[in-house]
Amino acid sequence: MTQDTLRSRLIMAGLEILQEKGLAALTLRACAARVGVSHAAPAHHFSGLPGLLAGIIAKGFTQFADTMEEDRNSAEQTPIGRLCGLCNGYMRFSREHPALFTLMFNTSGEVDTDDPAFCRASDRAYNLLHETCTPYLPVSPQSAATEVLVWALVHGLATLQHSGRIVVTESEGETPTIEDLLRSLPLKLHT
Amino acid sequence: MTQDTLRSRLIMAGLEILQEKGLAALTLRACAARVGVSHAAPAHHFSGLPGLLAGIIAKGFTQFADTMEEDRNSAEQTPIGRLCGLCNGYMRFSREHPALFTLMFNTSGEVDTDDPAFCRASDRAYNLLHETCTPYLPVSPQSAATEVLVWALVHGLATLQHSGRIVVTESEGETPTIEDLLRSLPLKLHT
DNA sequence: TGTACATCAGTGAACGCGCGTTCACTGATGTAC
DNA sequence: TGTACATCAGTGAACGCGCGTTCACTGATGTAC
Numbered sequence: 001m002t003q004d005t006l007r008s009r010l011i012m013a014g015l016e017i018l019q020e021k022g023l024a025a026l027t028l029r030a031c032a033a034r035v036g037v038s039h040a041a042p043a044h045h046f047s048g049l050p051g052l053l054a055g056i057i058a059k060g061f062t063q064f065a066d067t068m069e070e071d072r073n074s075a076e077q078t079p080i081g082r083l084c085g086l087c088n089g090y091m092r093f094s095r096e097h098p099a100l101f102t103l104m105f106n107t108s109g110e111v112d113t114d115d116p117a118f119c120r121a122s123d124r125a126y127n128l129l130h131e132t133c134t135p136y137l138p139v140s141p142q143s144a145a146t147e148v149l150v151w152a153l154v155h156g157l158a159t160l161q162h163s164g165r166i167v168v169t170e171s172e173g174e175t176p177t178i179e180d181l182l183r184s185l186p187l188k189l190h191t
Numbered sequence: 192m193t194q195d196t197l198r199s200r201l202i203m204a205g206l207e208i209l210q211e212k213g214l215a216a217l218t219l220r221a222c223a224a225r226v227g228v229s230h231a232a233p234a235h236h237f238s239g240l241p242g243l244l245a246g247i248i249a250k251g252f253t254q255f256a257d258t259m260e261e262d263r264n265s266a267e268q269t270p271i272g273r274l275c276g277l278c279n280g281y282m283r284f285s286r287e288h289p290a291l292f293t294l295m296f297n298t299s300g301e302v303d304t305d306d307p308a309f310c311r312a313s314d315r316a317y318n319l320l321h322e323t324c325t326p327y328l329p330v331s332p333q334s335a336a337t338e339v340l341v342w343a344l345v346h347g348l349a350t351l352q353h354s355g356r357i358v359v360t361e362s363e364g365e366t367p368t369i370e371d372l373l374r375s376l377p378l379k380l381h382t
Numbered sequence: 383t384g385t386a387c388a389t390c391a392g393t394g395a396a397c398g399c400g401c402g403t404t405c406a407c408t409g410a411t412g413t414a415c
Numbered sequence: 416t417g418t419a420c421a422t423c424a425g426t427g428a429a430c431g432c433g434c435g436t437t438c439a440c441t442g443a444t445g446t447a448c
Contacts, residue, residue: 029400045424229393230435
């Protein structure tokens with residue numbers, strides 16, 4: 001019990017440090033200090049920094065999937081409405097948690113990608129995208145699957161937005177909205 | 192003269208270290224050691240690590256633009272051929288220099304983004320994309336500019352490919368090619 | 383042509399720093415008898 | 416009910432490590448006169 005609590009408290013501390021100070025500040029000692037525990041304590045719960053990172057990323061994917069699901073389900077319940085909602089959630093999460101988002105999609109080799117919690121959370125996020133794209137067919141036999149197009153588009157937008165190179169809004173204005181971009185794609189419903 | 196030479200040799204060493212061992216191994220001391228110079232020498236040429244990183248990233252953008260220009264100019268000289276070539280260059284560079292590519296598009300705060308060489312090289316890469324998209328018009332008034340669509344798509348593909356989440360090929364096979372993906376987009380030529 | 387001097391890239395020793403890791407320990411908890 | 420013992424999460428001191436930075440120095444180069 002105490003073990004589970006400290007473990008999850010260290011992960012939460014890691015998420016906060018990532019949010020406030022970025023990846024460079026994310027160390028075992030910093031997490032222990034934030035929780036208020038000696039710096040040797042995390043060794044009882046994680047196999048070094050890669051283990052802690054895996055735990056943090058798993059938690060990150062869970063929050064990511066929650067955000068997408070929430071925005072999808074509170075949007076207009078049509079295929080395009082749900083897809084726009086999901087993508088807005090994707091963009092929103094990457095905007096609100098830039099350092100975490102970057103870490104989640106960076107296999108810098110320092111992360112234990114076999115961690116079962118990590119795989120479960122990551123799969124759940126992917127399946128949300130997959131489900132929300134199922135109403136759509138590829139436009140032609142040669143064209144790519146809808147989910148590849150959509151995923152690449154929204155992921156590229158999120159990454160470029162994060163690095164300050166483009167601006168994407170949710171409300172209407174001079175810059176394109178997610179909805180404009182998705183409507184630019186050739187999406188064809190099942191007949 | 193000696194100053195310029197050591198400066199550029201340190202940048203080249205940084206690029207090699209990035210390629211071989213990743214971002215975590217990229218330090219002032221490591222660059223100095225690779226060049227064969229004392230670890231205090233770089234201080235005469237760079238204002239700490241951020242200055243060296245700016246130099247490395249500027250060089251990276253130059254190589255990036257070279258790669259895209261080369262692939263664009265050796266492709267079939269039609270609008271779609273040139274655009275496919277450029278995007279193949281984009282993907283090829285990100286595949287061949289994953290750590291550098293990640294660093295180039297990550298404003299982790301540790302980089303001096305006001306560096307003039309950095310701005311010049313970055314602008315040249317962007318202008319290549321812009322030029323190659325000029326034959327195309329948006330499909331409708333609401334839809335996004337072609338270059339935003341293309342950039343987001345190819346950047347998303349590059350990033351997701353790098354993190355091992357999707358596979359994109361240049362030759363034909365079971366997975367979509369860049370050409371398939373670009374042909375999936377609604378691109379309309381000027382009349 | 384020669385002398386004196388200024389400049390400055392690179393040296394090598396030393397510094398403090400935060401990191402992950404180790405290790406003997408303490409003290410609470412739970413269990414066997 | 417009580418005693419003895421095993422377990423184990425967390426402690427705190429100590430370790431070696433590589434990092435960026437500082438600083439007095441050396442020695443080559445270029446310039447003024």
